[in-house]
Amino acid sequence: MGVKAQDIYDLMDRFEAGSATRLKLNWDGVELELEKGGATAPVAPQIMPVAVPAMPGAVAPAPVAAPAAAPAAPAPAEAAPAPVASDAPAITAPLVGVFYAAPAPDKDPYVQPGDHVKKGDTVCLLEAMKMMSEVEAPCDCTIEEVLVADGELVEFGAPLIRYRED
Known part of the structure; x- marks a missing residue:
């Protein structure tokens, strides 16, 4: 097993x-x-994948805005994304730890709202006891909203990222 x-x-x-x-x-x-x-x-963090079940009906605390990034000019042909429904399914924290949106401080985040990801793609990292755990997308989906700020401590089961199944 x-x-x-x-x-x-x-x-x-x-x-x-x-x-x-x-x-x-x-x-x-x-x-x-x-x-x-x-x-x-000091021990170098090790990365290991963690399967994460989706919690479609989870009640979330008030969302925390993600840190502001340099604004990119949207393409004129692109429509603005639809507002996120509060009942959209969320990827939840499989353990208590510190949320990291990117693999390193100088790297781009794994996902941003509007990104399309495949089942099993890494969407963020959680650090617990000097170990980095990858949190993976539960299905092919579009990222709707990142609910946690980079570096924020999250509890087990806390919603991290809202998504729309493709």
Whole structure:
């Protein structure tokens, strides 16, 4: 069956709460080494994909505007996007973590309103415990609205991005 990301997060939480200072584990082919206490060298974040179910009827807190980017001149032939319905399905946070819209501060965001994405495309990153998790599109869709500001802490199940299924 394989190790699920949530199993690893649960293990990491229990390790952090416990009295052990070191844990080395090989679990279903996944090697995991945890250590706490003392000064250690910084660990480079690792990226792993996370499957995200859509929550069509989720009640969202008031949306937070995404940081303003340099305005691009729209093509005159393009129609303005329709207003986003508050009942549009949303991609939700699969874990508690810090939301990142782009792979690096100097890079373009993964998605912006109006972008068309395919099922499985990365739409954002969530950082938890120095690990970066990719959040993927649940289906072929058009991004309607990014609900979270870059660098904002999000809770499990919080709506991140509203979309319209293609």
